[in-house]
Amino acid sequence: MVGAKADPHAAWLEAIARGEEAAMRGFYDTYAPVVYAFALRRLEQPAEAADLVHEVMLEVWQKADTYGGRSRVRTWLLGIAHHKILDRLRVVSRHRERETGTEPDSLPAEPEGVLEALAAAASARWVRYCLERLSVIHRQVMHLAFFQELSYPEIAAILDCPTGTVKTRMLHARRQMKRCLAAVGAAGDPDTA
Amino acid sequence: MQAEQEHPIELLPFFANGTLEAEEQARVATHLSACGACRDELAFLQALHAGIRAAESPAPIGETGWRRLQSALRKPARARRWLPWALAASLAVVMVQGVLLFRHTDEAAYQPAGQVHAGRLLQVRFRPQATESAIRALLQSLPAQIVSGPGALGVYRIRLAPEADPEAALAILRRRQDLIEHAARD
Numbered sequence: 001m002v003g004a005k006a007d008p009h010a011a012w013l014e015a016i017a018r019g020e021e022a023a024m025r026g027f028y029d030t031y032a033p034v035v036y037a038f039a040l041r042r043l044e045q046p047a048e049a050a051d052l053v054h055e056v057m058l059e060v061w062q063k064a065d066t067y068g069g070r071s072r073v074r075t076w077l078l079g080i081a082h083h084k085i086l087d088r089l090r091v092v093s094r095h096r097e098r099e100t101g102t103e104p105d106s107l108p109a110e111p112e113g114v115l116e117a118l119a120a121a122a123s124a125r126w127v128r129y130c131l132e133r134l135s136v137i138h139r140q141v142m143h144l145a146f147f148q149e150l151s152y153p154e155i156a157a158i159l160d161c162p163t164g165t166v167k168t169r170m171l172h173a174r175r176q177m178k179r180c181l182a183a184v185g186a187a188g189d190p191d192t193a
Numbered sequence: 194m195q196a197e198q199e200h201p202i203e204l205l206p207f208f209a210n211g212t213l214e215a216e217e218q219a220r221v222a223t224h225l226s227a228c229g230a231c232r233d234e235l236a237f238l239q240a241l242h243a244g245i246r247a248a249e250s251p252a253p254i255g256e257t258g259w260r261r262l263q264s265a266l267r268k269p270a271r272a273r274r275w276l277p278w279a280l281a282a283s284l285a286v287v288m289v290q291g292v293l294l295f296r297h298t299d300e301a302a303y304q305p306a307g308q309v310h311a312g313r314l315l316q317v318r319f320r321p322q323a324t325e326s327a328i329r330a331l332l333q334s335l336p337a338q339i340v341s342g343p344g345a346l347g348v349y350r351i352r353l354a355p356e357a358d359p360e361a362a363l364a365i366l367r368r369r370q371d372l373i374e375h376a377a378r379d
Contacts, residue, residue: 012240021263021266024262024266025263026258027369028258028262029259032254032258032259033254036254037249045347045379046316046377047316047348047350050254050258050344050348051344053254054261054262054265056260057262058262058265059265060261061266061288068199096368109336117326118236118237118240121237121240121241121243121244122240122243122244123244124244124247125248126244126272127241127244127245127248128245128248131248140240143245145207145210146206146209146210146219146241146246147214147245147246147249149210149211149212149214150210150212151210151213151214151378152207152212154212161272167203167204168203170203170206171202171203171376174206174237174238174241177241178237181241
């Protein structure tokens with residue numbers, strides 16, 4: 001894992017802990033889009049995701065001194081965001097049912113149509129279509145690995161789960177993505193449809 | 194599952210995103226040099242990696258969001274401690290007003306907004322310099338009405354009139370970059 005000493009953004013948090021607003025501005029400009037993208041994958045509503053960004057950034061301002069340097073700043077930040085998202089979902093409770101039963105014991109079979117899946121993966125529209133059909137936890141791990149570009153120990157730290165769980169979720173997620181992309185890829189190019 | 198234990202299949206996504214530790218990276222690279230099936234899988238994962246980065250919508254985080262945060266940062270801690278109570282009191286007032294209002298509505302005519310406005314609600318954030326008259330003219334041209342907002346980060350929800358085509362309306366809003374910072378389906 002990349003340590004905090006290698007993370008130049010840790011200096012921002014030190015300055016924020018001293019109450020320097022300019023450092024908070026730099027931090028916000030860099031990380032607000034990161035938190036927004038992460039929150040949107042779970043909360044699904046742009047307005048809710050934007051609200052969560054505000055809450056997370058306010059917590060950073062108030063608690064920057066709690067950053068212990070044991071992880072990258074991004075990992076620490078997304079951990080805060082993850083817990084706030086869970087709080088929000090608990091209150092709303094509309095996602096609770098979707099959280100259950102999404103950790104099947106057996107993996108789906110390796111799908112056919114690899115070439116179609118490969119071609120469809122080049123279409124942002126089809127990728128978005130297939131991501132939306134994943135369960136929340138599988139969409140989340142895809143997002144953390146391929147959009148936030150985090151390692152599996154970092155993802156485990158953010159989601160507060162074992163690294164084996166991250167790997168298993170990733171296996172399920174990529175097979176479901178491949179199955180979906182193979183199916184839509186065989187149907188033709190969405191951008192010319 | 195036997196084949197999966199032999200192939201480093203669980204590590205391939207993290208090889209594709211370049212986050213493996215050096216030892217794991219080397220082990221997977223050695224395996225890839227001798228395994229066509231894993232190379233094919235890696236090609237798919239690399240395409241997926243690029244596809245997911247391209248598929249994410251740009252975040253509607255801008256100056257408005259920073260100004261809202263800046264305002265909260267400058268509030269004294271004492272004021273912030275009172276904020277939840279003030280919000281709770283405001284919410285109670287709004288709820289009472291809502292109950293009073295809905296007592297006079299025709300319940301039979303009421304339907305959840307999701308059913309009535311499915312596909313016709315959009316979210317927009319106006320540029321700070323956009324004037325009321327310019328916003329009014331733009332909404333009348335769609336046509337559409339503001340139904341809620343501003344919410345978090347200045348986002349408004351607008352409802353399109355039945356005759357408006359949602360795709361066309363969204364295209365119009367996105368072209369008006371002089372007035373609109375962000376527009377998306379709700």
